[in-house]
Amino acid sequence: MPEFLRLVPPSEALDRLLANLPAGQIPDQEILPTSKALDRVLAASIIAPHPLPAFPRSTVDGYAVRAADTFGAGASLPAYLTLAGEIRMGASAGLTLQPGQAALVFTGGMLPERADAVVMLEDTQTAREGEIEVLKAAAVGQNALQVGEDVQAGETVLESGTRLRPQEIGGLMALGVVEVPVVRRPRVAILSTGDEVVAPETEAGPGQVRDVNSYALSALVERAGGLPVRYGILPDRYEPLLESARRALAECQAIVITAGSSVSTRDLTAQVIEALGEPGVLVHGVAIKPGKPTILAVAGGVPIVGLPGNPVSALVVAGLFVVPVIHRLLGERRAAATSRVTARLSVNIPSEAGREDYLPVHLKNSPEGLVAEPVYGRSNLIFTLVRADGLMRIPPEATGLAAGTPVEVALF
């Protein structure tokens, strides 16, 4: 049964939502050229088809040698080696070093058979045609990369659920993996309600406001890796709202509804969500400011987030609940660290215990490090967020924070 009266702490609320999503679902996937897969999430693990490097390579310009031939060599007592040849870049070494032999090799070049070290050019000199002096002893493996030193054949190089950054794209190319299976972007339905809301391109009359939420939330969904599907602006009436929500349930993998701001329209949203299916509303009211009237629900396996109508609350709450839902739908492995910075608070901040507060802050550099300066403005004002670099979190146990306190800021 939904608990309408108790405000649920945000982390518990999210856990409850995620726990009610179907477990072990395999997300839809598609095959993309690796060069077009930046920021997409792998739908399967990638196994190295061959080792990297695939052949022993020099890391310097120098002479490939058998290290044993240089033991004891020094400036006053060089080791004399016969030049067996020069290794051409991009070609097989094509020779085997005999004892007492060396071969000229450039950075990245392939070592000849039986070579086990490379002496840098600077540590050699040419005695006469076809012979070099090695002025420094080489240890086995010195200036040489072994086959498989980066990656072994058969090794899992990237796990399913990895989001592809430039280095993953590069690593895949190094292995010749030019196509990858990625998770299809989950379709996230966005429904805006409110009799006062009109489309952005229309002239807003007295008492009317333009639809901010559909577009700001679409952008947030897009950034998180989802595909926003806008269902338009709906009136504050049960039937049309339910009809659109049912359509969204059939067509999308997640639903976001921004409710009107009044108590009655918020209750309407909860009723509509309850009518969509089991288990229905899981959380109605979160111990967070802004965003108290947030609704979290699941119907027919589809996560549903009911957001407060005012744009600032809607964006803040979407960051806390919609973004993790998209990550879950993508099967994304949790990142070790999101983009959070620590900064010192510029002023004293009051806060109520028992509630997490999220305050938009502007970050400034100072000789003592980053300073977080609250951007004041009521939570209804979208340009408050425009002036901010991130959100400062005030933990629920705090009854206020003193100027100078180090605080964590989640960057936008």
Place this chain on the structure above:
Amino acid sequence: MPEFLRLVPPSEALDRLLANLPAGQIPDQEILPTSKALDRVLAASIIAPHPLPAFPRSTVDGYAVRAADTFGAGASLPAYLTLAGEIRMGASAGLTLQPGQAALVFTGGMLPERADAVVMLEDTQTAREGEIEVLKAAAVGQNALQVGEDVQAGETVLESGTRLRPQEIGGLMALGVVEVPVVRRPRVAILSTGDEVVAPETEAGPGQVRDVNSYALSALVERAGGLPVRYGILPDRYEPLLESARRALAECQAIVITAGSSVSTRDLTAQVIEALGEPGVLVHGVAIKPGKPTILAVAGGVPIVGLPGNPVSALVVAGLFVVPVIHRLLGERRAAATSRVTARLSVNIPSEAGREDYLPVHLKNSPEGLVAEPVYGRSNLIFTLVRADGLMRIPPEATGLAAGTPVEVALF
């Protein structure tokens, strides 16, 4: 004249490059629907065509009142007000409050003329039909948003050079700005050289490696807001390299060349860049590891970055020089803080004074906060970066860092 021997500190090298770019150039622009402009950079400032809010609004469900009518009211001595009507959402209030009157209004609703405060529903009770009791005095402005409290008409709400985040998209929609001028993505040429390099889709023979740099750098350029244009893999010979570089100079706003790794091919890159035009090579050699052989140049107003051939060095150095060049070409205003986190070093790290070191690290959460664990691997191994969450910077004055030292990590 280029300085070939002195290694330039990275920040000085970047300053020198940027200082040699044409000043006051107006970047090419294009008009986009605001809903498609996420993460693009504004090419002109945006002026508010009207105030926000455009009409006085209630922030609660309650009764719009003239505050003076409630002065002195309390639970034991309520103020009695006559109900003048109910404000419909999305409609003009359509009435003027007379002294002693109140009007029912919902969150976001328009206040009637002469109302200057809103009393929350909870602080009222209905005495009899058409009359309410106000149980708490209201201050002027209480629970009410004034016209222009978020934005004044004629105010510059977004400056040219602003990168559009979800909240900027929302703010523009609130103002009815449904199209915006944005800077065209600068075309960034990417040239890969190396006789040993083959295309990723080909079978790499002995001594050959697949082209990692063209694709990893394309991804980096894309993320920074540029449009990567790949000129393919070029042999380590002067004529074909110069020809491609000249074509890139004519077609693109920036050029990135990854040189072969040997000394001779690096010199070749420098010669080709010198031949492109004035002022030519500005920096040849940066006091940084990895990335010492980096070349920075300008020819005909176009910035050129010559990167080391090995993929890890190439990506690290591109982050330091190519990304800021793209930001400059976009006319982007500098962000207050990039994505940097502070973490404690897990082990002792040696370092050479006089050189900035960038070390790939893996971040782990611990009860004491984030821990940065170096990902070991020689700088030639691309999967070293795959295993890392970010790059730790060791400042030039350090001769090593002790375990437990707080370090700054730039997240990928």
